[in-house]
Amino acid sequence: MLVARVEVSRGSLSLLVELAAAAGQVVVLLGPNGAGKSTTLRALAGLTPLTAGRIALDGQVLDDVGAGVFVPPERRPIGLVHQDPLLFPHLSVRDNVAFGVRARGADRAQARRVADGWLERMRLSELATVRPSALSGGQAQQVALARALAAGPHLLLLDEPLAALDVSTRSVVRTQLREHLTSFGGPSVLVTHDPLDALVLADQLVVVEAGRVVQAGPPSEVARQPHTDFVARLVGLNLYRGTCDSTGTVQLDGGGVLHAVASSAGAGPALVALRPGAVALHSSRPEGSPRNVWSGTVAGLELLGDRVRVAVEGSPSVLADVTAAAVADLGLRTGLGVWLSVKANDLEVYRSAPAPR
Amino acid sequence: MSRHDRLGRSRARSAPPWSLGIPAALALIFLLLPLTALVLRAPWAAMPRLLSEPTVRDALRLSLFTASLATVVATVLGVPLAWVLARIEFPGRSLARALVILPLVLPPVVGGVALLLALGRRGVVGGLLYDWTGWSLPFSTAGVVVAETFVAMPFLVVTVEGALRGFDQRYEEAGAMLGAGRLTVLRRVTLPMLAPSLAAGAVLCFARALGEFGATITFAGNAPGRTQTMPLAVYLALEDDPDAAIALSLVLLVVCVGVLLLLRERWLRRDLLG
Amino acid sequence: MTRVRVRGAAVALTCIALAACSSTSSGGATGGPVGGSHAITVYAASSLKDVFTLLGKNFSAANPGTTVTFSFGASSTLGQQLAQGAPADVFASASNNTMQAAVTAGAVSSFSVFATNVLEVATPPDNPGQVQALSDLARAGVTVAVCQPAVPCGAAATQLFAKAGLTVHPVSQEVDVKAVLTKVTLGEVDAGVVYVTDVLAAGTKVHGVLIPADTNVSTSYPIGVVTASKEQTTAAAFVAYVLSPAGSAALTAAGFGPA
Numbered sequence: 001m002l003v004a005r006v007e008v009s010r011g012s013l014s015l016l017v018e019l020a021a022a023a024g025q026v027v028v029l030l031g032p033n034g035a036g037k038s039t040t041l042r043a044l045a046g047l048t049p050l051t052a053g054r055i056a057l058d059g060q061v062l063d064d065v066g067a068g069v070f071v072p073p074e075r076r077p078i079g080l081v082h083q084d085p086l087l088f089p090h091l092s093v094r095d096n097v098a099f100g101v102r103a104r105g106a107d108r109a110q111a112r113r114v115a116d117g118w119l120e121r122m123r124l125s126e127l128a129t130v131r132p133s134a135l136s137g138g139q140a141q142q143v144a145l146a147r148a149l150a151a152g153p154h155l156l157l158l159d160e161p162l163a164a165l166d167v168s169t170r171s172v173v174r175t176q177l178r179e180h181l182t183s184f185g186g187p188s189v190l191v192t193h194d195p196l197d198a199l200v201l202a203d204q205l206v207v208v209e210a211g212r213v214v215q216a217g218p219p220s221e222v223a224r225q226p227h228t229d230f231v232a233r234l235v236g237l238n239l240y241r242g243t244c245d246s247t248g249t250v251q252l253d254g255g256g257v258l259h260a261v262a263s264s265a266g267a268g269p270a271l272v273a274l275r276p277g278a279v280a281l282h283s284s285r286p287e288g289s290p291r292n293v294w295s296g297t298v299a300g301l302e303l304l305g306d307r308v309r310v311a312v313e314g315s316p317s318v319l320a321d322v323t324a325a326a327v328a329d330l331g332l333r334t335g336l337g338v339w340l341s342v343k344a345n346d347l348e349v350y351r352s353a354p355a356p357r
Numbered sequence: 358m359s360r361h362d363r364l365g366r367s368r369a370r371s372a373p374p375w376s377l378g379i380p381a382a383l384a385l386i387f388l389l390l391p392l393t394a395l396v397l398r399a400p401w402a403a404m405p406r407l408l409s410e411p412t413v414r415d416a417l418r419l420s421l422f423t424a425s426l427a428t429v430v431a432t433v434l435g436v437p438l439a440w441v442l443a444r445i446e447f448p449g450r451s452l453a454r455a456l457v458i459l460p461l462v463l464p465p466v467v468g469g470v471a472l473l474l475a476l477g478r479r480g481v482v483g484g485l486l487y488d489w490t491g492w493s494l495p496f497s498t499a500g501v502v503v504a505e506t507f508v509a510m511p512f513l514v515v516t517v518e519g520a521l522r523g524f525d526q527r528y529e530e531a532g533a534m535l536g537a538g539r540l541t542v543l544r545r546v547t548l549p550m551l552a553p554s555l556a557a558g559a560v561l562c563f564a565r566a567l568g569e570f571g572a573t574i575t576f577a578g579n580a581p582g583r584t585q586t587m588p589l590a591v592y593l594a595l596e597d598d599p600d601a602a603i604a605l606s607l608v609l610l611v612v613c614v615g616v617l618l619l620l621r622e623r624w625l626r627r628d629l630l631g
Numbered sequence: 632m633t634r635v636r637v638r639g640a641a642v643a644l645t646c647i648a649l650a651a652c653s654s655t656s657s658g659g660a661t662g663g664p665v666g667g668s669h670a671i672t673v674y675a676a677s678s679l680k681d682v683f684t685l686l687g688k689n690f691s692a693a694n695p696g697t698t699v700t701f702s703f704g705a706s707s708t709l710g711q712q713l714a715q716g717a718p719a720d721v722f723a724s725a726s727n728n729t730m731q732a733a734v735t736a737g738a739v740s741s742f743s744v745f746a747t748n749v750l751e752v753a754t755p756p757d758n759p760g761q762v763q764a765l766s767d768l769a770r771a772g773v774t775v776a777v778c779q780p781a782v783p784c785g786a787a788a789t790q791l792f793a794k795a796g797l798t799v800h801p802v803s804q805e806v807d808v809k810a811v812l813t814k815v816t817l818g819e820v821d822a823g824v825v826y827v828t829d830v831l832a833a834g835t836k837v838h839g840v841l842i843p844a845d846t847n848v849s850t851s852y853p854i855g856v857v858t859a860s861k862e863q864t865t866a867a868a869f870v871a872y873v874l875s876p877a878g879s880a881a882l883t884a885a886g887f888g889p890a
Contacts, residue, residue: 045534477818580801
């Protein structure tokens with residue numbers, strides 16, 4: 001069990017992140033570049049000193065600025081995997097994996113046996129005698145993980161482990177990584193800026209922006225009810241801030257009104273999430289059931305696979321997904337006036353509560 | 358056939374432009390000419406007789422022994438120094454760095470005089486040593502090693518320090534995260550990865566020690582078998598037997614070329630760093 | 632980076648300029664010692680350093696317009712350099728052998744002996760080795776420096792020990808007699824075999840132990856004009872001066888023996 005309060009102030013960086021991860025749980029730190037995610041990881045590893053705060057793992061205090069306790073990185077039972085595998089180039093794969101085992105006191109034969117065990121577990125046995133320079137990116141990353149795990153850590157830290165891989169390798173390795181993280185008994189903290197990593201790998205998602213935690217929760221919840229524009233953009237949702245009344249009518253801060261289903265949340269400041277796929281486009285004002293109807297001007301078109309994302313400016317502005325055929329039918333082009341309609345059901349209204357813990 | 362390949366690069370890449378090629382050729386000739394002259398004017402007929410002289414064997418044996426020992430001492434002392442200079446911030450670090458380079462720019466004879474004043478029989482430290490033990494460094498083989506180490510160690514320190522400073526410390530962090538303490542990381546990660554630079558530094562050090570003359574003759578003196586190294590033997594042979602001097606010079610040349618060739622193999626194995 | 636390179640180039644150029652300026656240009660003008668400026672280079676044995684420097688000054692003073700530059704070293708080394716064509720005008724060596732070698736090499740055509748010298752033992756002023764006589768040099772624990780056998784003073788030392796029936800193991804065979812003297816004055820050795828003139832010149836820096844005349848070895852000092860010299864007249868005039876009564880007086884005062 002990891003309990004950490006990480007505060008690092010260095011130059012322009014001001015970081016304050018509180019984290020907890022239970023045994024077997026995978027916590028993913030997600031956020032834009034420069035948010036402080038890697039710094040948090042380095043602080044947990046002991047490679048960056050804390051300005052204030054406390055880190056405890058399985059009850060053992062690793063770092064406590066107030067009490068003056070600091071356990072150096074080599075004595076922390078923590079494994080770290082980088083986006084750059086950093087395999088020792090002068091050692092074979094087997095000796096690389098055995099490195100941590102030997103460092104903790106085993107003799108060479110014993111260490112090699114443990115290493116072979118891990119290589120087999122991760123289906124890398126045929127690479128045992130190969131030098132790191134002969135490995136592919138994906139293989140090297142796997143070996144780096146095996147090396148970290150072989151040393152028997154109680155906490156696993158992964159810093160953008162898939163970032164250096166090409167797209168096709170990434171999905172394969174991501175799946176394998178999920179397997180290994182699941183079978184790893186201790187907590188894992190993984191840092192990424194790729195939302196797909198977060199959605200696939202996380203048990204708990206912690207969003208970090210500008211050195212602060214802005215949202216935390218299970219990935220499904222975060223994906224459905226993002227609290228920040230960054231997350232909304234990542235998961236592809238329209239996000240609005242406003243004030244909701246008891247009937248479900250939301251006065252949007254940026255202008256406009258949206259009518260949602262009256263929720264149990266009650267009146268007060270609220271966030272509204274809207275899937276682009278739930279927005280319908282019309283060339284003239286539509287009649288009928290949708291409670292939300294307004295007009296706007298097409299600002300841009302973007303092809304996404306089998307559909308087109310249309311950016312429409314209006315009160316409010318919105319991203320709408322339509323089929324390519326619809327684009328042709330409606331004669332969509334920049335500057336064209338269009339009408340938008342959204343069903344009340346399709347609007348997700350929720351509180352912008354501060355991130356728990 | 359097009360002069361450019363598929364990617365548009367000029368095929369005639371092996372011929373340098375005249376403005377570079379001519380000076381390069383001149384430089385090569387300048388460096389090779391004295392060596393070629395040495396080989397051409399060597400007294401080949403008298404060579405067997407000259408080389409069988411015991412003085413030649415003694416001088417060669419002594420030179421190789423002292424230069425090797427000097428390199429070992431320079432490595433044992435120099436690598437830790439290089440590590441401290443590269444990794445530890447301490448007040449006066451830039452001064453320390455300048456002092457380390459000093460023997461490189463100091464005329465060797467000046468170095469020899471300085472060594473005498475420090476470690477000679479009446480020297481600052483040497484005097485104490487003599488009073489306690491009745492033994493002094495000058496005129497001993499140990500004195501030769503000291504003189505050679507003094508002039509050659511900076512080569513090793515500068516090479517290794519440069520390599521350490523350019524070394525990707527994330528590998529050392531990786532080692533630490535796997536549970537290895539600082540010394541273990543140095544021993545099992547940093548030094549093996551620095552092996553090519555270490556080797557280069559050691560070769561430079563050995564070559565400099567092998568060729569050292571001024572400091573050796575000033576500090577250790579000249580006694581055949583004990584302190585008469587090859588360079589000294591060559592210089593002294595010039596007095597009355599130039600043919601012997603040439604023969605000795607050739608031997609030294611062959612030894613140096615041999616050492617360089619032997620270690621070039623290791624330099625070429627740069628697959629260590631991918 | 633560029634700034635350092637420019638500075639480095641400036642330093643290099645300054646050094647070259649200074650070197651060029653400080654090199655003495657050889658006269659090249661013909662004519663007698665008087666009238667026009669004449670410069671000669673004298674190659675002389677190390678043991679002649681002090682007395683010849685004095686003689687050079689006197690000669691220049693007596694012959695306005697002449698300058699005498701010296702190059703002191705081991706006679707054999709100098710002889711070698713002359714054989715290779717070094718630009719000297721006069722050669723004064725510390726042994727007949729080296730002069731003979733120069734003649735054989737064609738560097739010198741004729742020579743005359745102008746002085747002799749005998750050996751003496753020099754010790755540091757406090758005489759740490761308690762050296763009282765030549766025989767003490769063979770005593771265990773006494774460190775002795777001599778010249779290397781290929782140079783005149785070294786050959787003389789070897790002869791000396793043979794004549795005295797002593798087995799001496801020197802700790803060092805230095806390149807020339809001045810180097811031996813340096814080791815003695817620095818206190819690095821207990822004793823060194825040098826010339827009497829060296830002991831005299833060193834004054835209080837060394838303590839001399841005389842060698843009895845019947846055991847001692849003497850060396851002759853020949854001097855001659857270099858055949859290829861471009862200043863034949865001035866060179867001959869200098870040689871004449873050395874051989875003159877004035878020259879002899881200076882040599883005797885320095886401790887040299889008669890020719």
